[in-house]
Amino acid sequence: MTLDLPMIWAVIIATATFLYVVLDGFDLGVGILFPFSSDSERDVMVASIAPVWDGNETWLVLGGGGLFAAFPLAYATLMPAMYLPIGFMLTALIFRGVAFEFRAKAGRRGKPFWTAAFAGGSLVAALSQGLVLGGFLQGITVEGRSFAGGHWDWLSPFSLLVAVSLAVGYALLGSCWLILKTEGELNAKARRWTRRLALAVGFAMFAVSLAMLSVDPTVTAHWGVSMTSIDWFTFVSVAPLPALAGVSIVLCWRHAGRRESERVPMLAAVGIFITGFLGLALSTYPNIIPYDITIREAAAADNALALMLAGVSVMLPVILGYTAYVYWVFRGKATADAAHH
Amino acid sequence: MIGLGVWGTWLWWRGRLEKSGLFQRLAVAMAPAGFIAVLAGWISAEVGRQPYVVYGVLRTADAVSPVSGGQVASSLLVFMTVYAIVFSAGSLYILRLISRGPGSGETPLGRGHQPMRNPLAGIADDAEPAGGAS
Numbered sequence: 133m134t135l136d137l138p139m140i141w142a143v144i145i146a147t148a149t150f151l152y153v154v155l156d157g158f159d160l161g162v163g164i165l166f167p168f169s170s171d172s173e174r175d176v177m178v179a180s181i182a183p184v185w186d187g188n189e190t191w192l193v194l195g196g197g198g199l200f201a202a203f204p205l206a207y208a209t210l211m212p213a214m215y216l217p218i219g220f221m222l223t224a225l226i227f228r229g230v231a232f233e234f235r236a237k238a239g240r241r242g243k244p245f246w247t248a249a250f251a252g253g254s255l256v257a258a259l260s261q262g263l264v265l266g267g268f269l270q271g272i273t274v275e276g277r278s279f280a281g282g283h284w285d286w287l288s289p290f291s292l293l294v295a296v297s298l299a300v301g302y303a304l305l306g307s308c309w310l311i312l313k314t315e316g317e318l319n320a321k322a323r324r325w326t327r328r329l330a331l332a333v334g335f336a337m338f339a340v341s342l343a344m345l346s347v348d349p350t351v352t353a354h355w356g357v358s359m360t361s362i363d364w365f366t367f368v369s370v371a372p373l374p375a376l377a378g379v380s381i382v383l384c385w386r387h388a389g390r391r392e393s394e395r396v397p398m399l400a401a402v403g404i405f406i407t408g409f410l411g412l413a414l415s416t417y418p419n420i421i422p423y424d425i426t427i428r429e430a431a432a433a434d435n436a437l438a439l440m441l442a443g444v445s446v447m448l449p450v451i452l453g454y455t456a457y458v459y460w461v462f463r464g465k466a467t468a469d470a471a472h473h
Numbered sequence: 474m475i476g477l478g479v480w481g482t483w484l485w486w487r488g489r490l491e492k493s494g495l496f497q498r499l500a501v502a503m504a505p506a507g508f509i510a511v512l513a514g515w516i517s518a519e520v521g522r523q524p525y526v527v528y529g530v531l532r533t534a535d536a537v538s539p540v541s542g543g544q545v546a547s548s549l550l551v552f553m554t555v556y557a558i559v560f561s562a563g564s565l566y567i568l569r570l571i572s573r574g575p576g577s578g579e580t581p582l583g584r585g586h587q588p589m590r591n592p593l594a595g596i597a598d599d600a601e602p603a604g605g606a607s
Binding site for chain 1: 538539540541544548551552555559562563566569570
């Protein structure tokens with residue numbers, strides 16, 4: 133039996149990307165919610181993510197590094213196309229990363245600056261990732277084996293819609309995390325945020341889904357839905373995805389309002405992201421660079437993929453293991469004085 | 474740097490690590506040496522392998538991405554600015570921490586030092602605002 137190595141690697145990279153989106157998504161979301169909270173609440177919010185945020189960001193390294201090694205053609209096309217938004221993202225992540233420490237070390241004059249750096253860095257990182265995602269989904273201009281589009285191709289009404297949607301989605305993950313990790317007044321606040329954000333995410337997903345249908349024929353062929361007609365047979369076979377997204381949104385909204393529900397909002401929010409991610413994967417399949425380069429075309433040689441697979445099958449369980457351990461150690465509610473570790 | 478390390482180990486072994494003023498002054502002066510060594514090594518490696526990006530296999534000129542010079546220049550400028558801000562702030566906070574000195578619960582790591590009886594003893598001091606320390 134021979135393994136379909138390019139497909140295995142596509143699944144590994146998609147999984148790493150998804151884990152990044154959900155895990156760093158909630159800690160970026162906590163930063164996005166900063167402007168709506170008081171300074172003492174912010175200390176608790178930072179304390180709730182301080183032990184885990186840097187671990188969360190390692191999935192970006194695995195996704196990016198894996199893409200470089202397993203699909204060099206996709207990496208070489210994507211990076212020049214997204215040079216500016218990825219640059220914005222890195223700048224934002226640097227500011228946000230140091231703000232974790234500097235916010236606690238700064239005196240009375242310095243703290244507001246690093247608070248702003250944390251909130252602004254979180255928001256700009258989320259928006260930049262949304263612009264990269266939007267620019268990716270709307271399709272990248274390729275000629276031969278390299279990027280041949282303009283430097284501002286990623287900026288469009290569609291990519292702006294995706295950017296705002298992703299930031300709203302991250303904020304939802306962040307507020308569900310706060311329901312899980314905080315008590316009292318802040319917990320009640322997080323529940324109010326979650327109810328509003330769940331509805332906003334519902335609208336955002338609906339808008340992005342509709343807009344996707346006008347992006348490329350590949351997308352409409354997968355869903356059986358175009359702007360002017362529906363192929364019911366195809367649509368019914370994929371309809372469970374949007375249906376599950378809808379159920380997750382309702383579940384998140386309802387349980388955020390029930391004081392005894394601590395975990396359900398977070399699980400439902402993750403469910404929303406799973407359905408959204410699968411929906412976008414289905415829309416662009418089998419392309420790794422929409423809508424010109426397929427997973428197979430971009431893959432590295434099989435012997436290289438096999439060698440890396442051996443490495444990953446050891447390292448991935450190790451990473452998953454210590455990640456689970458960290459979340460276990462820091463389970464329970466967060467308090468402001470636990471911020472230094 | 475290595476010499477200072479060897480000297481420090483010898484002083485520690487003789488139990489004189491805290492007494493040698495000359496050694497401690499030299500250790501302070503040596504603080505930036507790590508940064509200089511890393512940067513110098515990195516620059517030597519990058520300059521030394523030119524005109525290749527993968528030595529003997531791929532030339533730098535053939536490896537360039539389709540990214541304009543303007544984009545590269547602006548990103549370089551942005552990163553320089555960001556690092557200038559972050560590095561200055563970081564240095565300021567490190568200097569503040571140093572001038573505040575170790576908390577009362579922390580013992581210097583000399584020979585035969587006593588283990589801390591109460592590891593929480595220093596926390597009350599740490600909670601004091603840093604104001605005016607620098």
